[in-house]
Amino acid sequence: MNFDDSRLRARVYYDYNIDNNWHAHTMTESDRTLKGDSDKSGTIGFERGYVDGDIGVTRWTAGSFGYLLGDGNIYDSRYDGVRVFVPGPVQHTFATGRSDYFDNSFLWTAHYDDYDYSLDAGIHRFDLDEGGNNTIMNFGGTYQFENFSLGAMYLHSTLDGGDGYVLTLAKGELKPWVAGTQRGWIKYYDQAAGTYIAHTMYGLADYLDGFKGYGVGYSRVVRENLVTDVEYYDIKDKTTDEHSRTLWIDLVYYFSASW
Amino acid sequence: MNSKFLLTSAAVTASVLFCVSAQAAEQQAVVIAAPAWTLAALDELSTQGLLPRTGQGGHVAGELSRSQAAAETAKAAARLQKWQLDGKQQAAAMTAEEQPPVLRPRTDWTKEEQLLKKLEQELEPELDALGFFKTEQLYQRSRAGAEPQRPAIDKRLKIAGTVRYHYVTNDGDRG
Numbered sequence: 367m368n369f370d371d372s373r374l375r376a377r378v379y380y381d382y383n384i385d386n387n388w389h390a391h392t393m394t395e396s397d398r399t400l401k402g403d404s405d406k407s408g409t410i411g412f413e414r415g416y417v418d419g420d421i422g423v424t425r426w427t428a429g430s431f432g433y434l435l436g437d438g439n440i441y442d443s444r445y446d447g448v449r450v451f452v453p454g455p456v457q458h459t460f461a462t463g464r465s466d467y468f469d470n471s472f473l474w475t476a477h478y479d480d481y482d483y484s485l486d487a488g489i490h491r492f493d494l495d496e497g498g499n500n501t502i503m504n505f506g507g508t509y510q511f512e513n514f515s516l517g518a519m520y521l522h523s524t525l526d527g528g529d530g531y532v533l534t535l536a537k538g539e540l541k542p543w544v545a546g547t548q549r550g551w552i553k554y555y556d557q558a559a560g561t562y563i564a565h566t567m568y569g570l571a572d573y574l575d576g577f578k579g580y581g582v583g584y585s586r587v588v589r590e591n592l593v594t595d596v597e598y599y600d601i602k603d604k605t606t607d608e609h610s611r612t613l614w615i616d617l618v619y620y621f622s623a624s625w
Numbered sequence: 626m627n628s629k630f631l632l633t634s635a636a637v638t639a640s641v642l643f644c645v646s647a648q649a650a651e652q653q654a655v656v657i658a659a660p661a662w663t664l665a666a667l668d669e670l671s672t673q674g675l676l677p678r679t680g681q682g683g684h685v686a687g688e689l690s691r692s693q694a695a696a697e698t699a700k701a702a703a704r705l706q707k708w709q710l711d712g713k714q715q716a717a718a719m720t721a722e723e724q725p726p727v728l729r730p731r732t733d734w735t736k737e738e739q740l741l742k743k744l745e746q747e748l749e750p751e752l753d754a755l756g757f758f759k760t761e762q763l764y765q766r767s768r769a770g771a772e773p774q775r776p777a778i779d780k781r782l783k784i785a786g787t788v789r790y791h792y793v794t795n796d797g798d799r800g
Contacts, residue, residue: 368795369793370792374790378784378785379784379785379786609796610795611795613793613794617790621788
């Protein structure tokens with residue numbers, strides 16, 4: 367089945383400084399289908415609502431906020447819960463909460479940054495809507511050399527005992543506030559169905575029962591705060607061997623104001 | 626969104642806010658001097674020309690608070706970035722005293738780049754409060770529908786956002 371879509375989306379984030387420590391945040395969104403197979407009406411809705419602030423050296427976030435796990439290879443969507451960030455040479459993040467994808471969850475990630483490499487690890491338990499649970503573990507690292515970065519991530523799921531890995535080669539660094547900066551990347555994925563909950567890719571991973579294949583993308587800052595992005599995915603369902611190919615093109619404008 | 630969950634979150638959050646407000650106020654009153662290595666690093670950056678010299682033999686005289694050290698680090702980072710972007714053309718327009726250090730690929734980072742990275746890690750909360758990371762993190766986290774970072778500390782309200790047009794075409798089975 368072919369699926370084509372053309373949409374215009376606006377998001378506005380509000381950040382209210384309560385006492386120079388605690389902040390209250392909300393986000394409103396309007397998403398409208400211009401042409402294609404989706405039917406977004408453009409209605410404005412509240413999509414986020416949370417507070418964050420420091421308690422001692424830790425940073426707390428509570429409410430409904432966006433969450434990225436495993437560089438998006440595990441989860442990239444809204445999360446309703448509480449998150450605690452603990453800084454240090456090794457940075458730890460703990461969270462508990464729910465989402466549209468699971469009833470409850472307990473998350474732990476650790477991150478270490480050095481001059482030319484970084485390491486990540488995580489253990490995430492999800493209590494699933496349909497019953498049972500899935501614990502996803504990930505470990506990986508990224509090495510920076512010249513203007514390149516080379517990353518590898520291993521994933522394991524207790525749901526089906528499945529494994530997965532994602533390899534990434536990227537060049538450049540995108541800075542939306544600097545015209546002319548650019549970034550290109552290529553990734554190879556091989557992930558069992560249990561190793562992801564809501565994948566970040568624009569390809570159709572979330573519709574497949576595990577997948578493998580590649581994605582390639584290029585982004586460029588056309589002028590300050592205006593970024594264009596092209597991505598292409600060619601992935602295959604690990605169960606049915608069906609192919610899925612996706613071409614994504616976008617143009618994003620960034621803005622901000624403060625009082 | 627689950628209303629019971631939201632109510633529970635709001636109650637918990639209000640309790641936490643109440644309990645920690647006194648503690649936070651107490652902490653803010655304490656000036657935490659930057660560690661000795663931070664001062665040494667800032668001195669080194671002054672020597673390399675990344676920070677303007679304010680005194681004979683170096684930039685830093687005596688102790689700095691962590692927030693002051695963060696402000697100096699932000700200046701140095703901005704200056705380094707400008708040099709990297711403008712390259713030789715910009716360097717040629719500078720006076721001899723303003724000439725940049727020779728910048729090398731990341732595998733062979735200069736000492737000042739390493740120092741800046743380390744300072745950024747050490748002073749992350751203060752730099753965050755200055756808005757140092759906000760634009761970059763806004764972009765990096767925007768695909769998660771995530772939130773922009775905190776505004777400068779003296780700003781009461783900040784609005785930020787994105788307007789995105791996209792076209793996508795799929796050739797495959799959506800299940």
